[in-house]
Amino acid sequence: MKNAALLVLAMVFLITLIGVLIHDQQPVAGSEAPDLTSSINPDHEESNGDQSPGGSSQSSSDHEIAWSTKSGEMQRSPNSIPKPYEPGVVHLGPGASLGGKLPFPKDSPWNQRIDTAPVDPLSRTLISSIGITKNLFPAFGSGTWEGAPIGIPYVVISSSQPSVPIVYTAYGDESDPGPYPIPADAQIEGHPNEDGDRHVIVIDRDNWKLYELFRAFSIGDGQLWRAESGAIFDLAQHPSRPVGWTSADAAGLPIFPGLVRYDEVMEQKEIRHALRFTVNDTRRAFVPPATHWASRSNDPRLPPMGMRVRLRANYDISDFPPEAQVILKALKKYGMILADNGGDWYISGAPDPRWDNDALHTLKKVQGKDLEVVLIENLVAE
Template identity: 60%
Template sequence: MKTTAFFILACTVGAFAQHPQIKVGQNADLKGALIMPGDDEWNRGVSKDEVDPLSDAIIASIGAETSLHEDFGLVWKGQPGGIPYFVVGGEQPKVPVHFNEAKDESDPGPYPIPPEAWIEGGPQSDGDRHVLVLDKDNWKLYEIYRAFPIDGGKAWNAYSGSVFDLKKPKPRPAGWTSADAAGLPILPGLARYDEICGTKKLTHALRFTVKKSRRAYVPPATHFASTHKDENLPPMGMRVRLKANFDTSKFTGAAKVILEGLKIHGMILADNGGDWFISGAPDDRWNHEELLPIRKVKGKDLEVVKMKAMTTR
């Protein structure tokens, strides 16, 4: 009986101690943790993959002379730039979330959203208004798009939402959105300070946006957000990487870590927005001046990784 009791206790403790070193709170340091499993598509190295036959045409449609742009690490309209996230423990109370336009493609609530969780762009924003919550004990991710709190956060209204089991993640059903246009989780694709300036190693693909995408998607995406059918436009889920012969020796600090990571893991198109805008999480420790050099990289320095299984409708 003692052995059985100990086993049950050990299993219970283990189930709620996925990442005990991570503290709860707004934009809490994730200690360099890999959000998705090591064999997930977000973490796959693509430096040896073939180049897509339409690479040059697609790069040109986005902007061969357009620079990469860091969409984080600065203050914009009085709010920290980037997409914020909140880390909670397994005991965090869950609250109702009412979905509007994409109810049929959203995972039903309740979600463990603290009333103090930041909204992307701030409480007065008219933008995407993402709210991301990471349950560090159960290692689950809750994300909502166009989030509006009700009665101080006792409930929420949102356009869409999704829940990802980060231990055994599954793609969204074909044709489903998430809190992101491509149907992907957002947090795994953000540039985070604890990686870029902490471990000084980027071990996953980054999330990026373009102004004009194609009415199509490729894995790992499950959804598109466009009416344009031009095959030279980028589909959601498309991955690009920095060309192997691009010289990064003159770059230092955060910029170099990001660029070296883009050679190995690349970045995945996840939403419509600014051309070549790279997404990241807010952090008071970012030194924006150290990020600015990535703007020396232009679209022509990138190439599209060969795409498969494209869905068009």
């Protein structure tokens, strides 16, 4: 009996203690309980530690909100720690993180290392035609240029995104027909300017498909899209288009896999694929994985679409900022693929307000003489 009484007293004490603890956790009257996981954009995760592109600590107030319950008030914490990077988790929204998930199989041309591949015998000639003393140029960053974000934007959607009709105005016979699952507010490259390439890029994370448009215009608040060309790619398969066909890119290639993205550089700190670049003058020829040319010249000294270039292995990158080193390492391992006519040695990337433009512009120290052309095989020329 004595033991039973002690057991009852212990249970009463435990229940009372739990009640006190629960009471202490209740929010102050007149206020809502703080959401400790709240953020401005819950679908766009930040890198762990919220380091600025230059490696220094950056205020997270533009991207993340942490709540304090001091005095019963919810307050923005300027030194809040962003949610941790989640490997393999593909998030939703503009410029969203892919969590390290790689478009296309590992053995696809985009994802193959070429650091030990032979140098093409015409490497010097081809490099000279573009510019030996011309500088590498990062055509992406933070902020705006002529009213538009700097770079080629993309958006990640789910399978619930409704599809809308696509009307082609130029290369419909070489394009994949709609409908495409494009959000009404999808970002357009160069918008609001009417000229330029106006690419639209959409990644369906559930079906793992890529949708791209060239010279895209939204009609009727996104109920229909008009474009000159478009292409759909299954990101689980090897990218392929009929020989001679274009895509949303002049070379017939997908654009998205070649973009420099913030999540890769600052979260994963590694780029595991080739990059996309442009030059002003190209040859009426292409080399796989390209399927299309965009030139009137047959000059063999000019580069063909699909040509792959890499940074010389002995080029010293130790004095570059961390994010620039990530990009330069990728140029040594995977190189960059010529995809379009444009600025000479322009590297493509996605815009992001977190990019440090000063750090990115150190890439301009690299010149044409520091690059070499990987052996060109299976050239298709007129």
